[in-house]
Structures are given as C-alpha cells and as structure tokens.
Amino acid sequence: MTGHRSPFTVLFLVLLVLALPAAAPARVFSRWTAGAHTARALAAAGGETLYRAKVTVNNGRGELTVFGFDEPLARVTGTLARSFDLPAFAKAEGDLAVASCRSGDRVVRLVAARLFAGGRTLLFALEQSEDQARASRAPPAGNRLGAVPAYPGSEPLFFVKDEKTRAALAVSRTDSGSREVQAFLAGRLADAGWTPVFPASGPGVADVETPAMKVYLRNESVCCLLVQPLPGATGSRITLLHKPDAME
Numbered sequence: 001m002t003g004h005r006s007p008f009t010v011l012f013l014v015l016l017v018l019a020l021p022a023a024a025p026a027r028v029f030s031r032w033t034a035g036a037h038t039a040r041a042l043a044a045a046g047g048e049t050l051y052r053a054k055v056t057v058n059n060g061r062g063e064l065t066v067f068g069f070d071e072p073l074a075r076v077t078g079t080l081a082r083s084f085d086l087p088a089f090a091k092a093e094g095d096l097a098v099a100s101c102r103s104g105d106r107v108v109r110l111v112a113a114r115l116f117a118g119g120r121t122l123l124f125a126l127e128q129s130e131d132q133a134r135a136s137r138a139p140p141a142g143n144r145l146g147a148v149p150a151y152p153g154s155e156p157l158f159f160v161k162d163e164k165t166r167a168a169l170a171v172s173r174t175d176s177g178s179r180e181v182q183a184f185l186a187g188r189l190a191d192a193g194w195t196p197v198f199p200a201s202g203p204g205v206a207d208v209e210t211p212a213m214k215v216y217l218r219n220e221s222v223c224c225l226l227v228q229p230l231p232g233a234t235g236s237r238i239t240l241l242h243k244p245d246a247m248e
Helices: 007-018 036-044 073-083 130-137 178-191
Strands: 048-057 060-069 096-103 106-116 120-129 155-162 168-174 214-218 221-229 236-243
Touching: 036 048, 048 120, 060 130, 073 096, 073 106, 073 120, 106 130, 120 130, 178 214, 178 221, 178 236
Parallel strands: none
Antiparallel strands: 048 060, 048 155, 060 120, 096 106, 106 120, 155 168, 168 236, 214 221, 221 236
C-alpha cells in the first residue's frame, strides 16, 4: 500500500475508532471463523495485516488487528458483507463504517475507515470472548490513566489501552464548562511536570476559545488533551490520550 502516516498518528486513530458507539446487536455469521482464521479470511478478501495487539476496552480485554485494503471504503464493506454473510455496515462519523458480528463464543467488531489517499481503506477488527465483550460494554471503573490527572468529579465514559505500546485513551464527562475544565487540567498537568508543545502564553495557559487538541510532553511521554462542550447540554466531554515513551 502507498501513503503513510506516522506510527503515533495511526495509533491515535486506532484508539479513537474503538471509542465509537457500538453498532446494532451482533448477528451470528457462519462463513467466517473468529480467531486465527480472521486474518486468513481478510487476506483472501484482499486485506493486508498492518498491526496486531492485545487491547483493553473499558473493563474487558480483546485482540485488535488492523488490515489495509487497496480499494475504496464502499467496495471493501460491500465485498466483506457479501463474502462472509456479514450484516450491512452502518455509517458512523466521517468516513467510517461499523458492523458487529459473532462466531461461536467470539464477538467481532469491525470498523472500516477511509484514511489514505487514493481510495484506500483500513479495517479494524476487535475480537473478544462473550464475557470480555460484556465487560467492555460497561463504563470503565474509575480513572485508568494513572500518569495523567483526572478532572475532579468527572464521569468516566470510555477507556482503551494498547497493551503493546502502552498507549491509552480515556473519555469522560463533567457538568463543568469547557473553559473551567481546560484551565484546571492545564494547571494540573503543569504541576505534574507536563509542558505544552504550543503554549498560548506560557506553560499551563489554556486557550479555550475554540476546542482544539492540546499536546503536552514530559521527558519522552506525550499527553493529548481535548475538551469539548457537550452538544445540546451543559457540561464538557474530556478526551485524554497518554503515550509513554512516544519514540518507541
């Protein structure tokens, strides 16, 4: 495949894709056996294995595999749905399509994304046992990003960690306004030794006029912070990405 992104950018997209709301209830399918056969089945359909890692999603564990296809998104999802008797992919935000399936005691969640130029497609496949998938559907228990401070009183909504790279993403919500949250977390991060890559007017100073991702460094670790107003409601959504040893 042609067209490349940095490993950190791809990693962020992988974690962010897993944060999408689940598709319709999983449907049993018979022409695709989960587990080791998934890679062979997708390779036969034209996919190339690009990345594989154990992941934690909320309170459950699973295996994530990323496949690349040299075809447009609509063609890939149509081919997979016909070839393996999958449910139709549902459109999600942006150039994304999602589907949930089940084979035996394994649950497979598929997310197809148009990320490369020239009409190429990435397919994320998250496989879990029934028990682990059930645990992943429940909100995370407390703040799972130990190296990054949480906003006091915030409600955890989602957590995912790549066990290979140790990168993790956490999403939470709070009734506090975005300006208050951004300023508080900027100060807490500065107190913990994090330095903003593009400070507004000095370390720890937050520019909250427009929601934008803020990037912080501490030694070789990276923290990305995004605070957004909740649409149609009072409060804010907080997204934190932490990657220790970003050069790995």
